[in-house]
Amino acid sequence: MAAIRGDNDRVINVLAKTYPVLVYDHRGMGDSSLSSKGDEAISIEMMARDLLFLLAKLGWEEIILCGHSMGGTIAQQLLVLPYHPTAPAILHFKVTHLLLIATRCKVTEGGGLPIKSVPGKPRSLEERKEGAKRVIAATLDPEWIKSNTERFNQLVGKAVNNNLWFVYMFH
Numbered sequence: 001m002a003a004i005r006g007d008n009d010r011v012i013n014v015l016a017k018t019y020p021v022l023v024y025d026h027r028g029m030g031d032s033s034l035s036s037k038g039d040e041a042i043s044i045e046m047m048a049r050d051l052l053f054l055l056a057k058l059g060w061e062e063i064i065l066c067g068h069s070m071g072g073t074i075a076q077q078l079l080v081l082p083y084h085p086t087a088p089a090i091l092h093f094k095v096t097h098l099l100l101i102a103t104r105c106k107v108t109e110g111g112g113l114p115i116k117s118v119p120g121k122p123r124s125l126e127e128r129k130e131g132a133k134r135v136i137a138a139t140l141d142p143e144w145i146k147s148n149t150e151r152f153n154q155l156v157g158k159a160v161n162n163n164l165w166f167v168y169m170f171h
Contacts, residue, residue, distance in 0.1 A: 008068070019064070024054060026074070044070075048077035049089065056092050064097040072103025125160070132159035 008023070015021050025032035026047050034042075051074060055063065067075030075098060081089040133156050137145060145152045 020060075022054070022058065024051075026050070026070070044073055044077050045081075045084075047074045048081060051075075051078055052081060052089055052091070060093050062094045062096050064099070065095050066099040066101065067103060068101040069103055072100040075100065076103075128160045129156060132156045
């Protein structure tokens with residue numbers, strides 16, 4: 001949420017040698033301003049609609065969509081806008097590829113942190129496993145988890161055994 005469009009210039013410059021590339025700041029971030037009123041609540045849906053408007057103005061017929069972190073969540077929201085229950089939107093372009101980097105497949109209440117820290121009390125192995133399961137599950141498609149339980153459990157095991165990652169994630 002603190003990233004701005006210039007943060008990935010090295011990668012973007014390489015891609016721009018082959019493809020036209022659009023990089024922009026989300027509403028209220030970097031060089032982008034808030035709404036003229038400034039009193040609207042900013043949401044993932046609103047930012048997806050901003051992207052939809054921007055892409056419509058460009059008139060591109062096909063795009064490869066890449067989203068990093070919150071941008072990945074916005075990219076996913078963009079793709080479901082045609083199915084919105086009360087305000088569906090037409091995508092006037094075809095998305096040929098979707099690249100999601102360090103993002104989530106679903107949003108969880110409270111940011112998804114599964115276990116509160118208790119100062120001075122280390123977590124048990126079971127608490128660490130449960131925490132790793134919840135965080136990793138929030139980044140994967142539930143159907144994939146159901147059909148790949150062995151691989152999912154391997155990912156959980158690696159997270160629990162990698163203490164630096166786990167300390168970073170939960171302390």
